[in-house]
Amino acid sequence: PDASTEEGVAQIRAELDAYEDLFIEAIAAGRGTNTDDIKANYEQGSVTTARNALKSGMIDAIASQSGSALAGTQTNLTAQGETEHQLTANSEEIMNKAELQAKHPELYAEIKNEGI
Structure with a gap:
């Protein structure tokens, strides 16, 4: 046109x-x-900023820049404005680092070695 x-x-x-x-x-x-x-x-x-988008319900989480190489890594803002790093599995189960290490030690070791 x-x-x-x-x-x-x-x-x-x-x-x-x-x-x-x-x-x-x-x-x-x-x-x-x-x-x-x-x-x-x-x-x-x-x-708008990611923080404002999170507060208004436009997004569910803010991806961590430092964890961007790991699929499923998220940084969530708490009500106090602090950040909380979590790993999200395909099943939507949310795990922190200690839970991942305890439940899936082989995967944890593999991810750790790749990171190093």
């Missing part, structure tokens, strides 16, 4: 609106809510 014409702008806008609808539907499904809630309460496309 020719963006220098009204018809071209209308076509581009219609395509972008369709992508926006798909994006909002995906967010609503992921957050367990509806599109009206997303449109009314989720930043409307503005930029």
Whole structure:
């Protein structure tokens, strides 16, 4: 479409609106809510910090930069603003380092060796 014409702008806008609808539907499904809630309460496309997104329920956790090489590593903010590092298994079971070492010593040793 020719963006220098009204018809071209209308076509581009219609395509972008369709992508926006798909994006909002995906967010609503992921957050367990509806599109009206997303449109009314989720930043409307503005930029926010991860901490604010976590507090508002837009995200579930903040990934740790230091643990980014380990799949499933998350850093969660507690109510006091402190961080809590956890490993999340595919089954959604949350384990800390000591539990991982106790329940899966071979995996713990392998991950530790890879980290070194």
